Amino acid sequence: MINSIDQYLDSLKTELKGCDSATIQDALSDAEEHLRTAIEKGLEESDKVVEADILSNVIEKYGSPDEIANAYRDIEDRIKPAFARNQVSSNKSVLSRFFGIFADAGAWGSLIYMIFALVTGIIYFTWAVTGISIGMSMIILIIGIPIIILFLYSVRGLSFIEGRIVEALLGERMPRRARFTDKNVKLWDRIKELFTDRSTWSGILYLVLQLPLGIIYFSLMITLIATSIASIFAPIMYLIWDIPIIQTGNMEYYLPNWLLPLMTIAGFLLLTITMHIAKFIGKIHGKYAKALLVSE
Amino acid sequence: MENENIADKKFQKEINSGTAALVLLSTLNNSLDQMYGYQIAKQLEEGTDEIPMIKQGALYPVLRSLESSGLLKSLVEPSVSGPPRKYYEITDNGKETLVRWSDIWEQTKMFVDSILEGGKND
Numbered sequence: 001m002i003n004s005i006d007q008y009l010d011s012l013k014t015e016l017k018g019c020d021s022a023t024i025q026d027a028l029s030d031a032e033e034h035l036r037t038a039i040e041k042g043l044e045e046s047d048k049v050v051e052a053d054i055l056s057n058v059i060e061k062y063g064s065p066d067e068i069a070n071a072y073r074d075i076e077d078r079i080k081p082a083f084a085r086n087q088v089s090s091n092k093s094v095l096s097r098f099f100g101i102f103a104d105a106g107a108w109g110s111l112i113y114m115i116f117a118l119v120t121g122i123i124y125f126t127w128a129v130t131g132i133s134i135g136m137s138m139i140i141l142i143i144g145i146p147i148i149i150l151f152l153y154s155v156r157g158l159s160f161i162e163g164r165i166v167e168a169l170l171g172e173r174m175p176r177r178a179r180f181t182d183k184n185v186k187l188w189d190r191i192k193e194l195f196t197d198r199s200t201w202s203g204i205l206y207l208v209l210q211l212p213l214g215i216i217y218f219s220l221m222i223t224l225i226a227t228s229i230a231s232i233f234a235p236i237m238y239l240i241w242d243i244p245i246i247q248t249g250n251m252e253y254y255l256p257n258w259l260l261p262l263m264t265i266a267g268f269l270l271l272t273i274t275m276h277i278a279k280f281i282g283k284i285h286g287k288y289a290k291a292l293l294v295s296e
Numbered sequence: 297m298e299n300e301n302i303a304d305k306k307f308q309k310e311i312n313s314g315t316a317a318l319v320l321l322s323t324l325n326n327s328l329d330q331m332y333g334y335q336i337a338k339q340l341e342e343g344t345d346e347i348p349m350i351k352q353g354a355l356y357p358v359l360r361s362l363e364s365s366g367l368l369k370s371l372v373e374p375s376v377s378g379p380p381r382k383y384y385e386i387t388d389n390g391k392e393t394l395v396r397w398s399d400i401w402e403q404t405k406m407f408v409d410s411i412l413e414g415g416k417n418d
Contacts, residue, residue, distance in 0.1 A: 030333065030356040033379045037334040061341070063351030071354035074313070075361045176360075 002059060003052050005035045015069035019076060021294050025175040027072045034062060101275040106171050110282025111275065113169040114217035120165070121214025124158060124207035131155075132204070152194050159203040159293045162210075166293075172286030175294060199295035206292040217281065224274040231267025235260035312350045316358045318401055321367060321386060321394045330371065330383035333359065359384055367393055 002008050009028055016024045035058060042054040062068070101107050131151035138144030163174035185193075194200055237243040238260065244252035245263075255263065323336055331339075336359075337352035362368045367390035374380045386394070 026360065027357075029379065030360075030382075031353060033332070033381055034334050034337070034352065034356070036379055037332075037375075037381070041334070041338075061337075061352050063353035067351055068353040071351070072357045075357040 002055070004055070005032065005039070008035065008055075008059060008065060012065040012068060015065045016072065019069075019073060020173050021290070022173040022175050023072055023076050025294065027068065031062070031068065035059070038062070098276075099272060101272060101279065104275075104279065106282070107275045107279040109169040109171065110285075111221060111278040113165070113282060113285070114221045114278055116165075116169075117210065117214035118218035119214075120162070121211040124162070125211035127154070127158065128204055128207040149191055149194065152200050155200060155203045155207065156194075158207060159199065162206070162289065163293050166286055166289045170282045170286040170289075172283075172290055174290060197295055199293060202292040206289065213285075221274070221278065224270065224277070228267045228271035228274060231270060232264050233267075235263050308349060312354070315401075316350055316355065317362055318394075318397050320355065320358055320362060321390055321397065324368065324384055324386040325391060325394055330385045332381040332383050334381075336384070362390070366390075 002011065009032060012031055013024060013028060016027055019027075035055075038058040038061075039054050042058060046054070063071070131147075131154065135144050135148035135151050138147055160175065164176075166172055167174040167176075234243075234245050235255070238245060238254070245255050246253040319340065320336065323339060324331060327339075333352075333356055337355055340355075341352075359368065359370075363370055363384070367387060368384050369387050370385070371383045372380050373383060
């Protein structure tokens with residue numbers, strides 16, 4: 001017998017075991033939104049004052065945890081993130097799969113993410129380091145404690161936003177709604193939950209690590225793209241405007257004519273490989289973001 | 297008896313998997329305002345005297361799937377009390393789809409009815 005919303009949610013969570021963690025979080029927030037609203041309306045309409053009296057009726061209409069878990073399971077396969085990678089059909093040749101990367105929205109998404117990661121990395125890092133150092137140093141005075149608490153809440157918010165970016169660009173399924181705190185839970189318990197939740201701390205780690213990662217991603221991508229584009233166009237520039245392939249100081253370097261088309265081809269190959277690298281790193285980063293940002 | 301019950305439930309579930317999407321689209325199309333899950337469930341409950349065919353909780357995954365197909369769009373807003381609510385609204389694409397799906401539904405209904413009635417007359 002289920003006596004409280006929390007009990008229902010726990011039971012739903014158990015039933016959903018094995019599903020994608022983002023689906024679980026969605027299912028739980030849907031259920032919580034519905035049950036709380038239903039009970040609130042129920043309390044307004046009837047003269048009953050006890051939540052538990054209305055609850056069994058509400059759950060009867062909403063569906064038992066196992067029914068609801070099945071409903072989410074059934075539909076989970078149909079919900080695909082925006083940039084979810086299409087399965088490459090195996091009948092395509094290796095060559096078309098290799099060059100087909102340019103038509104792969106997921107690879108472009110990863111590429112944009114990796115370049116963008118420098119900007120978000122700087123913001124996250126600054127915020128995390130400022131928050132920690134101000135909070136920690138102020139702890140000597142009492143005001144450090146509320147600062148740390150507010151900072152930890154902001155980490156949750158940032159984790160959620162980063163999750164949305166990751167899902168949109170990297171195609172990794174992330175929670176679609178922010179978590180909320182229950183009004184009935186005492187302030188002290190809420191704060192305790194904030195401190196004991198693993199994802200709060202791993203979230204800070206993610207925010208800090210995003211700067212070095214962002215720098216690596218950004219430099220890697222810019223270098224690879226610049227090198228590829230330069231290789232593609234340098235021979236053309238040479239043929240049309242007589243601009244040397246490499247120029248340092250007064251020295252000008254030229255390639256023999258037969259090498260020029262090869263250089264363009266090599267540049268194009270490098271660009272294609274760059275797209276594959278972007279897609280690969282994007283995939284790994286998606287998994288890594290999910291591990292650190294989503295609480296189990 | 298128990299077996300019949302399970303078979304009935306399974307049949308109902310199979311039918312629901314298609315009709316729920318149509319019902320939700322139509323409900324949101326008729327509504328002037330954005331609606332959140334509980335409102336939709338309540339409206340469906342009031343619209344019929346029968347026992348509702350689908351559990352309210354099973355509407356939410358369908359809403360999500362319609363949203364991810366671009367037929368609905370949503371907005372999360374904080375509520376005065378309790379958790380924030382997710383408000384759904386039909387998109388233009390959803391409206392066009394609804395017209396097509398209604399036609400399919402009409403055809404299916406006529407077909408099934410004609411078969412069922414034909415069976416009775418024999």
